[in-house]
Amino acid sequence: MAKKIGVIIGSLRKDSFNRKITKELIRLASDRLEMEIIEIGNLQLYNQDLDENPPKEWVDFREKIKSKDGILIVSPEYNRTIPGVLKNAIDVGSRPYGKNVWDGKPGAVVTSSMSSLGGLAANHHIRQAFVFVNVPLMQQPEAYIGNV
Numbered sequence: 331m332a333k334k335i336g337v338i339i340g341s342l343r344k345d346s347f348n349r350k351i352t353k354e355l356i357r358l359a360s361d362r363l364e365m366e367i368i369e370i371g372n373l374q375l376y377n378q379d380l381d382e383n384p385p386k387e388w389v390d391f392r393e394k395i396k397s398k399d400g401i402l403i404v405s406p407e408y409n410r411t412i413p414g415v416l417k418n419a420i421d422v423g424s425r426p427y428g429k430n431v432w433d434g435k436p437g438a439v440v441t442s443s444m445s446s447l448g449g450l451a452a453n454h455h456i457r458q459a460f461v462f463v464n465v466p467l468m469q470q471p472e473a474y475i476g477n478v
């Protein structure tokens with residue numbers, strides 16, 4: 331049975347290059363992987379107070395992540411780090427304490443940029459957060475898509 335991969339895009343832009351790259355990756359892997367884009371633009375900003383009675387969007391997002399065998403992030407770099415919307419999604423999935431939905435899920439990271447650096451800094455900042463939420467990440471090949 332094909333592994334189920336949840337794909338998170340770090341850009342909300344309608345004509346996002348990262349969304350286009352994601353669609354192509356889904357097409358290329360369609361004979362081996364069941365990939366689904368999990369949208370993050372509707373997630374309320376993480377606030378620990380809301381964890382007592384979490385918004386439906388958080389609950390649905392956490393359930394979606396739990397249902398997947400692995401996670402792929404495809405993201406731009408914003409100001410040499412992770413786009414806020416992506417960091418928010420990582421935070422929402424990591425809480426409440428003890429119920430981290432990322433825990434142990436294998437992951438991979440692709441970054442792209444209009445510059446030749448290909449989102450290198452964002453790629454490694456995503457990796458840094460994923461160490462803490464215990465996502466074992468594919469090391470090679472690395473994917474920094476420059477001059478997108």
Ligand SMILES: Cc1cc2nc3c(=O)[nH]c(=O)nc-3n(C[C@H](O)[C@H](O)[C@H](O)COP(=O)(O)O)c2cc1C
Pocket residue numbers: 341342343345346347348349405406407408409410411442443444445447448449
């Ligand atoms: C707020 C903001 C900050 C950005 N910072 C960087 C950056 O640090 N490094 C970089 O290579 N590109 C940066 N860019 C340019 C993005 O790589 C470019 O806008 C890219 O197209 C965004 O991805 P998208 O097409 O998927 O929306 C930035 C863009 C925005 C809007």
